[in-house]
Amino acid sequence: MIGKQLFEGYGAYTGIWDEMCFQDGIRSQYSQVYNDIAQLPVELLLQKDKQAGELFMNQGITFTVYSDEAGIEKIFPFDIIPRILTGTEWRHIESGITQRLRALNLFLKDIYSEQQILKDKVIPAELIATCPHYTREVHGVKVPHDLYIHISGIDLIRGQDGTFYILEDNLRTPSGVSYMLENREVTKRIFPGMLGNSKARMINNYPLLLHDILGSLAPQQLSNPTVALLTPGVYNSAYFEHTFLARQMGIPLVEGRDLLVDNHKVYMKTTAGLQQVHVLYRRLDDEYLDPLVFRPDSALGVPGLMSAYRKGNIAIVNAVGNGVADDKAVYAYVPAMIKYYLNEEVILPNVPTYSMEDEDARQHVFENMDKMVIKRTNQSGGYGMVMGDKAEEEEIIGVKKEIVANPRDFIAQPIIKLSTVPCFIDGKLQPRHVDLRPYALCGPGGIKIVPGGLTRVALREGSLVVNSSQGGGSKDTWVVDL
Amino acid sequence: MLSRIADSLFWLNRYMERSDSLMRVIRTHYILAFDSGTNASFDWKDVVSLCTDTTNEKLKEVSVSENAALSFLINDTKNFNSIKMLISRARENARGVQDNITKEVWEQVNQLYHIINEPGLTTKITGSHALEVIDELDQNNTLFYGVTDSTMPRGQGWNFMNLGKFIERSILTIDITYAHFQKINHQLGQSQDILFWRNLLISLSGYELYLKKYTRADHNISVIEHIIFNPDFPRSLIYSLSRVKRYLNFIITDAKIEGVDQLQKTFGRIISKVEFADMNTIKETSLPHYLYNLRNDLVNFSNQLTRIYFSYA
Numbered sequence: 176m177i178g179k180q181l182f183e184g185y186g187a188y189t190g191i192w193d194e195m196c197f198q199d200g201i202r203s204q205y206s207q208v209y210n211d212i213a214q215l216p217v218e219l220l221l222q223k224d225k226q227a228g229e230l231f232m233n234q235g236i237t238f239t240v241y242s243d244e245a246g247i248e249k250i251f252p253f254d255i256i257p258r259i260l261t262g263t264e265w266r267h268i269e270s271g272i273t274q275r276l277r278a279l280n281l282f283l284k285d286i287y288s289e290q291q292i293l294k295d296k297v298i299p300a301e302l303i304a305t306c307p308h309y310t311r312e313v314h315g316v317k318v319p320h321d322l323y324i325h326i327s328g329i330d331l332i333r334g335q336d337g338t339f340y341i342l343e344d345n346l347r348t349p350s351g352v353s354y355m356l357e358n359r360e361v362t363k364r365i366f367p368g369m370l371g372n373s374k375a376r377m378i379n380n381y382p383l384l385l386h387d388i389l390g391s392l393a394p395q396q397l398s399n400p401t402v403a404l405l406t407p408g409v410y411n412s413a414y415f416e417h418t419f420l421a422r423q424m425g426i427p428l429v430e431g432r433d434l435l436v437d438n439h440k441v442y443m444k445t446t447a448g449l450q451q452v453h454v455l456y457r458r459l460d461d462e463y464l465d466p467l468v469f470r471p472d473s474a475l476g477v478p479g480l481m482s483a484y485r486k487g488n489i490a491i492v493n494a495v496g497n498g499v500a501d502d503k504a505v506y507a508y509v510p511a512m513i514k515y516y517l518n519e520e521v522i523l524p525n526v527p528t529y530s531m532e533d534e535d536a537r538q539h540v541f542e543n544m545d546k547m548v549i550k551r552t553n554q555s556g557g558y559g560m561v562m563g564d565k566a567e568e569e570e571i572i573g574v575k576k577e578i579v580a581n582p583r584d585f586i587a588q589p590i591i592k593l594s595t596v597p598c599f600i601d602g603k604l605q606p607r608h609v610d611l612r613p614y615a616l617c618g619p620g621g622i623k624i625v626p627g628g629l630t631r632v633a634l635r636e637g638s639l640v641v642n643s644s645q646g647g648g649s650k651d652t653w654v655v656d657l
Numbered sequence: 658m659l660s661r662i663a664d665s666l667f668w669l670n671r672y673m674e675r676s677d678s679l680m681r682v683i684r685t686h687y688i689l690a691f692d693s694g695t696n697a698s699f700d701w702k703d704v705v706s707l708c709t710d711t712t713n714e715k716l717k718e719v720s721v722s723e724n725a726a727l728s729f730l731i732n733d734t735k736n737f738n739s740i741k742m743l744i745s746r747a748r749e750n751a752r753g754v755q756d757n758i759t760k761e762v763w764e765q766v767n768q769l770y771h772i773i774n775e776p777g778l779t780t781k782i783t784g785s786h787a788l789e790v791i792d793e794l795d796q797n798n799t800l801f802y803g804v805t806d807s808t809m810p811r812g813q814g815w816n817f818m819n820l821g822k823f824i825e826r827s828i829l830t831i832d833i834t835y836a837h838f839q840k841i842n843h844q845l846g847q848s849q850d851i852l853f854w855r856n857l858l859i860s861l862s863g864y865e866l867y868l869k870k871y872t873r874a875d876h877n878i879s880v881i882e883h884i885i886f887n888p889d890f891p892r893s894l895i896y897s898l899s900r901v902k903r904y905l906n907f908i909i910t911d912a913k914i915e916g917v918d919q920l921q922k923t924f925g926r927i928i929s930k931v932e933f934a935d936m937n938t939i940k941e942t943s944l945p946h947y948l949y950n951l952r953n954d955l956v957n958f959s960n961q962l963t964r965i966y967f968s969y970a
Contacts, residue, residue, distance in 0.1 A: 233764065409752050418755040428756045433661050444660045446813060446966050447912035 179213040185604040192594040211369040223365040252648030258630040262656040271523030281516040283323040308498025323494040333594035344501040353416035355629040358651040375653035376626040382423035388618035392490040393453040400453040436479030439486040503552040531582035540587040627652035658813040664967035665750040667821035672747035674825040685859040701726040707836040724783040759808040823900040843944045916965040
């Protein structure tokens with residue numbers, strides 16, 4: 176059997192946007208991939224699939240599942256068929272994300288200083304006051320270049336008609352960029368010809384761009400500032416990514432216990448004594464950063480770190496307190512922020528979001544539960560989500576009760592059928608739902624987004640949940656110019 | 658270099674050296690145990706007692722059969738000095754310093770870890786395939802040394818790795834020697850048959866060199882001379898300690914911090930006990946005392962080093 180028969184057997188879902196198929200044809204960005212794979216024997220594809228898995232395993236690109244005392248190492252599933260975007264689609268995404276990040280950055284500056292947006296009643300003050308991630312401790316703290324969001328991963332989905340929507344803003348410590356980069360490296364090995372002929376745009380300069388930005392944030396004018404990456408340690412599920420980025424940038428990977436604060440300055444403990452650190456790319460959540468200010472029981476952070484931050488002796492990336500801007504309830508107001516701060520029309524729309532504090536909206540949602548997804552405003556990773564069309568009656572009654580009790584903790588959105596991409600599963604091509612997380616970097620020189628991003632795919636048939644903790648995998652993502 | 662990184666590199670190599678030595682001891686004993694009669698004095702109980710920290714009861718329990726001893730020494734997770742536990746801890750240390758070792762070194766440690774965690778390993782060990790397993794582990798351990806030597810950049814990390822390796826090696830040489838001499842109550846005056854010493858010498862990879870260099874019949878004295886004073890023998894005390902001295906000097910030149918003068922003096926006293934000693938010194942102090950004191954000094958030196966360079970916690 177050869178690939179052509181696989182394509183003939185591919186049944187895209189009706190009424191859902193498929194990234195490859197268009198009515199009975201193949202979209203032009205996929206023609207190269209189609210032509211190449213159509214000629215390959217299925218055995219060879221199976222072999223390539225296996226080879227890809229081995230490449231991830233041997234390099235130790237695994238996460239550990241602690242089910243017994245030993246812990247099992249698993250790879251993050253990778254699907255060999257790439258997800259392809261056209262240059263035109265990319266331009267639209269790029270401008271939309273850039274616009275959104277400019278507005279969000281201005282919002283953070285405003286909310287931690289003048290709070291003009293609250294005074295002008297564009298966003299209700301109660302919403303911010305009740306946001307668990309609003310961090311009073313950093314009110315009035317000046318950050319280098321007024322930049323708060325240096326590294327972001329904004330999730331996009333694509334609806335039935337092909338429109339891109341913003342699903343979620345991740346402005347704290349978004350992960351997955353190492354998978355984006357490693358996926359491409361694996362594709363280079365398994366489909367060298369196909370990748371080369373498609374002229375997919377380069378992404379592997381990401382670590383260099385990131386390193387430049389980190390260096391430019393040093394509090395003083397230094398020719399060679401010390402930049403370090405702060406990790407929670409080897410037991411963190413994203414530890415591979417932390418080592419990967421530190422290695423690619425050539426900066427030390429430190430843990431909280433490697434650092435100390437003396438006279439409001441941060442130092443690393445080295446074999447040659449103490450060495451000052453100027454910029455810290457932390458992959459540790461705010462609440463663990465400094466036991467003197469946040470959670471007193473945290474052993475992962477550095478006592479006194481916030482005092483050094485307030486004095487401007489260390490740049491922390493991303494800034495502390497960004498959680499207020501990617502709160503799921505604040506999300507609904509981002510289009511208003513764009514209008515307020517930039518006076519521009521929104522390029523990438525939000526998914527319609529119903530505030531559960533609004534009585535009418537809540538009524539509407541309760542009447543149409545089978546078309547709604549309920550999300551908790553303070554949860555991520557796909558946890559605590561209720562899909563109205565699939566949930567049991569009991570679960571729905573339960574969540575309704577919880578909403579009535581604590582409306583601020585929930586939002587509702589109409590279920591959007593995410594677009595699909597063919598995946599090579601069990602020796603067949605099958606449609607699976609995907610999202611897209613482009614990684615944007617903001618420095619003093621502006622916003623840069625490497626073309627593509629991480630395509631996450633829900634590997635279970637019919638599932639719309641792409642999170643890796645819930646049976647998700649990923650794909651290499653290409654931007655090709657036609 | 659971060660203190661934590663230096664600490665992990667130091668222990669990565671200590672654990673690897675220990676597992677390397679353990680494999681050689683097991684392998685030697687396993688093979689020699691087939692030659693009945695000649696090797697009777699040193700048995701599995703002695704091996705287990707030498708290589709682990711075990712209560713007498715447990716010692717009796719695991720010494721009843723070769724299989725029980727092998728499983729306990731190779732892949733028992735309750736034995737903190739089993740090969741499995743040593744490699745797991747080596748890997749934990751490597752994992753925390755992935756950005757400071759080369760990809761090749763990491764992959765080799767990973768490889769060993771996957772071998773020792775292979776399902777069905779116990780069946781292999783207790784079946785008649787024990788030697789296959791030990792050989793595979795041994796080869797991969799040797800590969801670790803080769804890959805480390807040919808890919809790791811020279812510098813502070815390399816110095817700490819080697820410091821760990823040779824401190825551990827000195828202590829292991831003392832332990833293994835002590836255990837064998839204990840069998841004859843440390844009598845240097847008598848002379849055991851060379852067949853008696855074969856187990857010890859092969860365990861230290863020094864048998865052939867011994868045969869070439871020492872042709873006298875008083876093996877008990879010659880074996881001690883070889884193990885302590887032969888500078889050409891890579892597991893002798895004088896060789897291992899001279900390596901410790903070399904890497905300690907590199908480290909101190911690079912990172913001259915408070916307390917290093919004291920550290921250097923401590924080590925100077927230790928190495929002089931070997932450099933400026935001969936068989937007469939050992940006879941005067943008595944062999945068990947000499948070895949015991951040296952071991953103690955080395956452990957104290959290692960602790961002092963830890964306080965000065967690794968105190969980050």
